[in-house]
Amino acid sequence: MGLVRGLLIQGNSKVGEAINLWGLPAVTTCPGMTSVCQGACYALRSRFRFQTVKDRLAWNLEQTERDDFCGRMAKEIRHKGCLVLRVHSSGDFFNPEYAEKWLWIMKKVPKPRYYWYSRSWRIAEIAEVLEKMAALKQVRGWHGIDSETGTPQNVPKGIRTAYLQVDEDTPPEQADLVFRVRRLRKLPRPRIGLTVLPICPNESDK
Numbered sequence: 744m745g746l747v748r749g750l751l752i753q754g755n756s757k758v759g760e761a762i763n764l765w766g767l768p769a770v771t772t773c774p775g776m777t778s779v780c781q782g783a784c785y786a787l788r789s790r791f792r793f794q795t796v797k798d799r800l801a802w803n804l805e806q807t808e809r810d811d812f813c814g815r816m817a818k819e820i821r822h823k824g825c826l827v828l829r830v831h832s833s834g835d836f837f838n839p840e841y842a843e844k845w846l847w848i849m850k851k852v853p854k855p856r857y858y859w860y861s862r863s864w865r866i867a868e869i870a871e872v873l874e875k876m877a878a879l880k881q882v883r884g885w886h887g888i889d890s891e892t893g894t895p896q897n898v899p900k901g902i903r904t905a906y907l908q909v910d911e912d913t914p915p916e917q918a919d920l921v922f923r924v925r926r927l928r929k930l931p932r933p934r935i936g937l938t939v940l941p942i943c944p945n946e947s948d949k
């Protein structure tokens with residue numbers, strides 16, 4: 744009998760053991776990436792350099808191309824009783840068809856809270872699907888923005904924006920959250936009430 748390998752991995756004690764993670768290879772699955780996010784991307788560093796991790800993410804990508812991907816993912820989410828699922832601890836929604844698969848899964852198994860940070864809003868065909876996802880009450884979607892992306896013209900209902908700050912610039916007014924590279928973490932908060940997080944491997948890649 745062949746080894747049945749799960750699709751999801753469990754978060755660690757830092758990111759939260761109640762969180763289940765799904766990841767893909769960074770860069771090659773990131774049609775909306777910028778030089779800014781690539782330069783700060785934790786999914787290109789530390790443990791992500793290990794061959795075992797690279798192999799795992801490549802295997803995940805292969806699974807997305809299989810006809811049984813959606814069914815297997817839905818079954819695993821149910822079986823594990825997932826409460827929170829982060830879609831893409833690395834990588835992104837790489838085309839509309841793949842994003843549609845996740846939309847199907849989120850509708851089919853609405854129990855967990857799903858969340859994602861994505862720069863694929865920059866691709867119009869994918870942005871349409873992200874908007875549909877974010878309209879679901881079980882989904883929390885974040886558009887990743889930075890000085891290169893600019894700010895989206897229209898941010899759909901249910902989606903928030905997370906600004907990646909790599910210079911001492913002023914985050915746009917529209918940003919709901921700021922991720923700062925470590926060397927900037929001592930800068931004062933840009934405005935009252937705005938959440939500012941230092942980037943670390945357990946926080947975000949977007």
Ligand code: SF4
Pocket residue numbers: 769770772773775776777780781783784785786833834835862948949
């Ligand atoms: S930060 Fe996100 S979008 Fe940018 S390269 Fe890394 S995984 Fe891809």
